[in-house]
Amino acid sequence: MSEKFQTVRGMRDFLPEQAVKKQFIEDVCRQVFEKYGFAPLQTPVVEEFKLLAKKGSGGEAIKDEIYYFKDKSERELGMRFDLTVPLARIVANNPQLPKPFKRYQIADVYRYDRPGASRYRKFTQADIDIVGSFSMLADFECIAASIEILQKLGLKFKVRISNRNLLEEIAVCCGIEKESVKECFRCIDKLDKIGREGVASELKEKGIASKILDTIEKNNIAEVVKQVKKKEGLEELKELMALFKKAGIDKFVKIDLSLARGLEYYTGNVFEIAIENGPSVGGGGRYDNLVASYGGQQTPAVGISLGVDRILDALQNKLKPQAGAKVFVVPIGKEMQVQALELVQKIRAVGINAAMDLNSRGISKNLDYANKLGIPFVAILGEKEAKEKKFSLKNMKTGKEKKVKIADLKKLKDKLK
Amino acid sequence: MSEKFQTVRGMRDFLPEQAVKKQFIEDVCRQVFEKYGFAPLQTPVVEEFKLLAKKGSGGEAIKDEIYYFKDKSERELGMRFDLTVPLARIVANNPQLPKPFKRYQIADVYRYDRPGASRYRKFTQADIDIVGSFSMLADFECIAASIEILQKLGLKFKVRISNRNLLEEIAVCCGIEKESVKECFRCIDKLDKIGREGVASELKEKGIASKILDTIEKNNIAEVVKQVKKKEGLEELKELMALFKKAGIDKFVKIDLSLARGLEYYTGNVFEIAIENGPSVGGGGRYDNLVASYGGQQTPAVGISLGVDRILDALQNKLKPQAGAKVFVVPIGKEMQVQALELVQKIRAVGINAAMDLNSRGISKNLDYANKLGIPFVAILGEKEAKEKKFSLKNMKTGKEKKVKIADLKKLKDKLK
Numbered sequence: 001m002s003e004k005f006q007t008v009r010g011m012r013d014f015l016p017e018q019a020v021k022k023q024f025i026e027d028v029c030r031q032v033f034e035k036y037g038f039a040p041l042q043t044p045v046v047e048e049f050k051l052l053a054k055k056g057s058g059g060e061a062i063k064d065e066i067y068y069f070k071d072k073s074e075r076e077l078g079m080r081f082d083l084t085v086p087l088a089r090i091v092a093n094n095p096q097l098p099k100p101f102k103r104y105q106i107a108d109v110y111r112y113d114r115p116g117a118s119r120y121r122k123f124t125q126a127d128i129d130i131v132g133s134f135s136m137l138a139d140f141e142c143i144a145a146s147i148e149i150l151q152k153l154g155l156k157f158k159v160r161i162s163n164r165n166l167l168e169e170i171a172v173c174c175g176i177e178k179e180s181v182k183e184c185f186r187c188i189d190k191l192d193k194i195g196r197e198g199v200a201s202e203l204k205e206k207g208i209a210s211k212i213l214d215t216i217e218k219n220n221i222a223e224v225v226k227q228v229k230k231k232e233g234l235e236e237l238k239e240l241m242a243l244f245k246k247a248g249i250d251k252f253v254k255i256d257l258s259l260a261r262g263l264e265y266y267t268g269n270v271f272e273i274a275i276e277n278g279p280s281v282g283g284g285g286r287y288d289n290l291v292a293s294y295g296g297q298q299t300p301a302v303g304i305s306l307g308v309d310r311i312l313d314a315l316q317n318k319l320k321p322q323a324g325a326k327v328f329v330v331p332i333g334k335e336m337q338v339q340a341l342e343l344v345q346k347i348r349a350v351g352i353n354a355a356m357d358l359n360s361r362g363i364s365k366n367l368d369y370a371n372k373l374g375i376p377f378v379a380i381l382g383e384k385e386a387k388e389k390k391f392s393l394k395n396m397k398t399g400k401e402k403k404v405k406i407a408d409l410k411k412l413k414d415k416l417k
Numbered sequence: 418m419s420e421k422f423q424t425v426r427g428m429r430d431f432l433p434e435q436a437v438k439k440q441f442i443e444d445v446c447r448q449v450f451e452k453y454g455f456a457p458l459q460t461p462v463v464e465e466f467k468l469l470a471k472k473g474s475g476g477e478a479i480k481d482e483i484y485y486f487k488d489k490s491e492r493e494l495g496m497r498f499d500l501t502v503p504l505a506r507i508v509a510n511n512p513q514l515p516k517p518f519k520r521y522q523i524a525d526v527y528r529y530d531r532p533g534a535s536r537y538r539k540f541t542q543a544d545i546d547i548v549g550s551f552s553m554l555a556d557f558e559c560i561a562a563s564i565e566i567l568q569k570l571g572l573k574f575k576v577r578i579s580n581r582n583l584l585e586e587i588a589v590c591c592g593i594e595k596e597s598v599k600e601c602f603r604c605i606d607k608l609d610k611i612g613r614e615g616v617a618s619e620l621k622e623k624g625i626a627s628k629i630l631d632t633i634e635k636n637n638i639a640e641v642v643k644q645v646k647k648k649e650g651l652e653e654l655k656e657l658m659a660l661f662k663k664a665g666i667d668k669f670v671k672i673d674l675s676l677a678r679g680l681e682y683y684t685g686n687v688f689e690i691a692i693e694n695g696p697s698v699g700g701g702g703r704y705d706n707l708v709a710s711y712g713g714q715q716t717p718a719v720g721i722s723l724g725v726d727r728i729l730d731a732l733q734n735k736l737k738p739q740a741g742a743k744v745f746v747v748p749i750g751k752e753m754q755v756q757a758l759e760l761v762q763k764i765r766a767v768g769i770n771a772a773m774d775l776n777s778r779g780i781s782k783n784l785d786y787a788n789k790l791g792i793p794f795v796a797i798l799g800e801k802e803a804k805e806k807k808f809s810l811k812n813m814k815t816g817k818e819k820k821v822k823i824a825d826l827k828k829l830k831d832k833l834k
Contacts, residue, residue, distance in 0.1 A: 004712040005468040005506050008461060008494060013507060016456035016520060023457055035765045037742035037772025039433035039790075040440055044424060044539045045462050045525065046484070046496075051422040067463070067494075069486030072529060077425060077484075079463075089422050090430060098789040100775050102741065103433060108462065112489060122461045133775035137758065141775070144762075246755050247762055295421040324519065325454035338663050341554065345561075345664055348452045355454025358517050358550035358558070372515040373456075 010113070010121030020323040022124070022312050026106050028152050029126040029306060033104035036145040038128050041103045043086035045110070049076035054293060055085050056265040067110050079110035083127040084290070084303065091131050092296030099132025099299070102141075106308070118279060118313055129303030131291065136236060139269050139286060140243040142304045146273060146282055147252045149306065153315060156276040159252055161240065162259035163269050164285075165233030166224075167216075170257070173227045174212040184208050185260040188216065216257045224257070236268055265290075271304060275314050282306040325355035326416050328370040329391075332382040334360050340381050343391060343406065347379070350409045352416060354379075371396060377416065379404075427530070427538030437740040439541070439729050443523050445569050446543040446723060450521035453562040455545050458520045460503035462527070466493035471710060472502050473682040484527050496527035500544040501707070501720065508548050509713030516549025516716070519558075523725070535696060535730055546720030548708065553653060556686050556703060557660040559721040563690060563699055564669045566723065570732060573693040576669055578657065579676035580686050581702075582650030583641075584633075587674065590644045591629040601625050602677040605633065633674045641674070653685055682707075688721060692731050699723040743833055745787040746773035746808075747780060749799040757798050760808060760823065764796070767826045769833060771796075788813060794833065796821075 007013055014022050030040075049068060053059050067079040080086060083105045091101060106126045113119055128145055130138040143159055150157050171181045187202045194202075196213065203210045215224065228234060237255060244250040259272050261283060268286030275281055284304030291299040312319075327347055331340035340356050347354040355375070357366050363380065370378050380392040385403070393412075394401045404412060424430055431439050447457075466485060470476050484496040497503060500522045508518060523543045530536055545562060547555040560576055567574050588598045604619045611619075613630065620627045632641065645651060654672060661667040676689050678700060685703030692698055701721030708716040729736075744764055748757035757773050764771040772792070774783050780797065787795050797809040802820070810829075811818045821829060 004510055005465055005471075006510070007506075008463050008465060008488075009490075009492070011461040011463065013461070013503070014457075014459040015507065015511065015514070016458060019457040019459045022459060034741070034770050035768070037745075037770055039740035040431075040436040041433060042431035042436045042439060044428040044430070046425050046428065046527070046539070048422055048425060054422075064489070067486075067488065069484075071425075071484065072481070073426075075426070086430070089424075090432065093421055093423070094432065097432070098786055102772065110463070122463070130775065135775045135777070137754070137773070137775045140758070243755070243758065247758065323456035324451070328454075337554070338660070341557070341660065341663065351452070353451050353454055355519065356554070358547065358552045358554045360552070369515055 008121070010115035012120060012122070016323045018312070020321050021315070021319045022308060024319060024321045025153065025308055025311050025315070026124070026126065029106055029149055029308070030104070032145050032149045032152065033126075033128055035148075036102075036128070036141055038102045038104040038145075041087065041090065041105045042107070043080075043083075043090070043105070045079055045108065046077050047080050047086060047089075049078045051089055051294075052078045052081065052085060055082075055088075055290070056262070065112055067112055081111045082109055083107060083125050083305065084129065084287075087127075087129055087131070088290045088294040088296070091291050091299065091301075092294040095297065100138065101131040102128070103131075104128045118310055120309060124308035126306040126308055127303060129301060131301040132299055133302075134288075134300045136239040136243060138300075138302050139240050140247070142284060142302055143244075143253065143271060144247060144249060146304050146306060147249055150273070150281070150311075153311065154318060155281075155311070155314060157252070157273055157281070158254060158276065160256035160259045160272045160274070161237065161253055161269060162255065162257055163233040163237045164263050164266050165230070165268065166228065166237060167233070167257065167260060167263065169228045169230045169233060170215055170224060171212055173229075174215060175209055176212060180206070180208050182264065184212065185263045188213070188258065188260040189263075191258055191260075219255070219257050221255055233268070240269060261285075269302070273304075273306070278314055279310055280307075281310045281314065322374055322376070324373060325353050325375050327352055327354040327377045327379050327393075328366070328373075328375045329354060329356040329379045329381060330363060330366040331357060332363065332380065336381055336383060336386065339386050343379065343381055346406060346409055347412075350413050352409075352413050367394070367396075425538070427532035429537060429539070433740045435729070437738050438732070438736045439725060441736060441738045442570065442725055442728050442732070443541070443543065446523055446566055446725070447521070449562050449566045449569065450543075450545055452565075453519075453545070453558055455519045455521040455562075458504070458507065458522045459524070460497075460500075460507070460522070462496055462525065463494050464497050464503065464506075466495045468506055468711075469495045469498065469502060472499075472505075472707070473679070482529055484529055498528050499526055500524060500542050500722065501546065501704075504544075504546055504548070505707050505711040505713070508708050508716060508718075509711040512714065517555065518548040519545070520548075521545045535727055537726060541725035543723040543725055544720060546718060548718040549716055550719075551705075551717045553656040553660060553686075555717075555719050556657050557664070559701060559719055560661075560670065560688060561664060561666060563721050563723060564666055567690070567698070567728075570728065571735060572698075572728070572731060574669070574690055574698070575671060575693065577673035577676045577689045577691070578654065578670055578686060579672065579674055580650040580654045581680050581683050582647070582685065583645065583654060584650070584674065584677060584680065586645045586647045586650060587632055587641060588629055590646075591632060592626055593629060597623070597625050599681065601629065602680045605630070605675065605677040606680075608675055608677075636672070636674050638672055650685070657686060678702075686719070690721075690723070695731055696727055697724075698727045698731065739791055739793070741790060742770050742772040742792050744769055744771040744794045744796050744810075745783070745790075745792045746771060746796045746798060747783040748774060749780065749797065751777050753798055753800060753803065756803050760796065760798055763823060763826055767830050769826075769830055784811070784813075
């Protein structure tokens, strides 16, 4: 036998059973995104390296974290590690796009991470972004759409919200020097990973007062309101929370001052969505400076990215969408093959997904095959049935069989739903 | 202003207007594929280089034709140039998959081609393959599904069919030496590109009798039937054509002996689908040896690949699917904003794609925005309307406005269809 081949390290295939579930999640995302008026965008998985290096504090250092390579003309390229970078490129290069520009993109991204549990080198993101509005309504729209998706999928989750301006003001109130603020939040961002003790000792090491940890962990907004002087971040948060209350979805969101994700990149509210007792499945925030850094006009922007692979892993045993055919047509004997073909085409014509025996197998082997594929109904066509313009329909779950008139196929469609 | 960035040479983005059309084509493909009982598969765009080099006569030489690179652990990788290679890998590595294995995959592939008109370095293929059946029914299923897709899209097209075994037998009958047969068909494959004269002189150069050109161009099957001794290929073609006749779709297909595509790879029937007076938009055939060459058991296989970009280019002006929202909600004055939010959520709740003003603009600017995005209806909400639990619905095409009760939103959904 020849050599066998595997997927590239850290990447995985989705065989039909999994791919159907994954597509189901992607379909729900797309449907809700479109319901909220987002329009699709498709971009190549390869981008210029310079473009990829431009995001946040990336630079040359991101070479270590992405798939970086040169093409045959020595162009420096890389595989996209998120869907925001191509969006920023497009907005910067297409000033004619009417604003706000609301787009969604559901696509694979690649990172040269250390592979681990629920961490892959290839994963699928479902992103929505609104470019060109400063309004908290835009933040609301992104979060509300995400909530609707996760509700539809039957997940229990919570959206935590924080705000960069508020956190920086809290830091000031806690006596942290301006030049230490970034470092401070870089430490606090590790709360989930290294715990309170770990963060406290890191802060100490860096000479940053750890009082801020108390304030943030207490998460007592009323107290914070009294303390802070610059109210900008606080107002943003309050306005956003009021919208959730109005829309009746405030039970899904909470302010969490310990959320200090990506503060070098985000400029306003920051979001994180986590499954109850489970991992993060999404995050985002407001990033009003990105487009300008890609050569566009200064343009406000806010967005959320959902992790389709993580959602799939979380839903794994709950989802049971079925792949492929609903009805499998089995001719009795090779001489019935052409009539079976006519039958399968008629079944398809009324809108039922159907397949037929392609290997001239006997009935029991065909039933076995249909069973393995989880096809719920088998249509058996013998000479006698064909003469009567009927076929036998076997319910694979109950084992029951009944005769169905070919003329009644349309009725069958409703029954099989 | 900062530096601007472009897409990688030879690749293109699909902005919303185009992406909606492209997705429409992909949706039609998926819907028909599923109707025919094909199940989805998703695989990474990056594969081991060894795997990519293994297809057909590829080898090291394909490095020039693909995106090839090494990762940080010096693994040789490449971007997939088609969707058949990952399929072969999966079938070879998963002998437990019930056969026939019918899968579809709609995804991007990458080639380091010289960019040109309708030739991109990134393009989308919609593939179906049936692995594990020798039957002509399997060939039929792939072609029939493709025909249904192109019909649904309103294209005029023809499927040309040839057969490797028949062509080789014709070559023998024309007195061509066994060792020259491959070379002979490599020349004939260039008929579209360099014309009859060109092919004839190439054949002459290589010392191959050009009599075969007459036979192939005459395309007189009845005459060929009389000539050939080994009937295998002929029988395959005849059986397949009989199935098309039975299914009433024979007008879309024709035998064309001048079709000599990929004969080093295909083992039986070969297909090519071209738009009337236009380019090829798909092709395929039977390749019974591929899976074994990837370390699997000897397994028959047949498939077709449709080129989504080419179909999009061909349909460009005919497709008018609309992106994003159907209704755009405009509050009159900032104090109506929250009520507008409630209204847009209600419109979405009945299943209508909707968006709202996020920038506190005046009516005329909002109408202008809705117009640019092609949103067909604008819902205007003033204080008076809100008190009456109504809103004004403006038809952007006719300019007509009427009052709609918020309680009647469900009825509105049917009207907007």
